[in-house]
Amino acid sequence: MMNEEQTNIYELHNITKTFGEKKIISSLSINFKRNELVAIIGPSGAGKTTLLNILANVIQPNGGQILLDQKPVQNYKNSKIYAKKVGIIHQQFDLVGKLAVINNVLAGRFNEWNLGKSLLSLIIPQDKKIALNALERVGMKAFTNEKTENLSGGEQQRVAIARILVQNPEIVLADEPVSALDPARADDILELLTTIAKTEKKTFVAVIHSIGLARKYFDRIIAMKDGMVVFDLPANKVTDDELANLYKIEGQTENE
């Protein structure tokens, strides 16, 4: 029998993405293993967000093929089925500020509900137990009935994590999930996210701005520049020279 841990959850073959004339992603081929914690790093404009949106099926590539759990992504026609596979956490949390915390967390269930039940949930929280349990896990149960916009950035990011726990996808994608937070909060939140990913056996792929945090919390670091992979290494094998080269401004020479 094949070992579940060793199987590829994503296989990307020669993915390209152009916007107008501009090639943003150039024949990218990467595999992601089930349960892996992967940080994507690289200078701004490298194509990191575009790659994450391709993995989330929000953006379709112009060329190449993506297998999700050995099947072409196009086979997952239904967005509800896709939401069981893949969830995404954005940099700005995208919660509805005017709603109570509990209702934002319950939005993670929308993919399992029909519209009527989704709207009803704004008044009578459904599946409340699951949501309360998620809030407890992220240390936010005391904020259940608070208006979300009154929370700090770090608290809102915890609510966004509770929402993902309720959605409960196999793969969690996150685009700079801690860039908006101060360093101590950023460390706390990444520790929480990676602990959850490990205990719940999820695959976690995150764009991470801080090299220190990428090294501390992830198994593998993929560095991107100009839509290509510059290196793809176990986190503890990434050298300072490789990092200096990654962030070097073109036109500068080593000996200046």
Ligand SMILES: Nc1ncnc2c1ncn2[C@@H]1O[C@H](COP(=O)(O)OP(=O)(O)O)[C@@H](O)[C@H]1O
């Ligand atoms: N919808 C779009 N239309 C045109 N150009 C885009 C679009 N999205 C991203 N780009 C361009 O693609 C490049 C990579 O963007 P992005 O994936 O956001 O990079 P990163 O997240 O690494 O900073 C940038 O030059 C950006 O301007």
Ligand SMILES: [Mg+2]
């Ligand atoms: Mg980005």
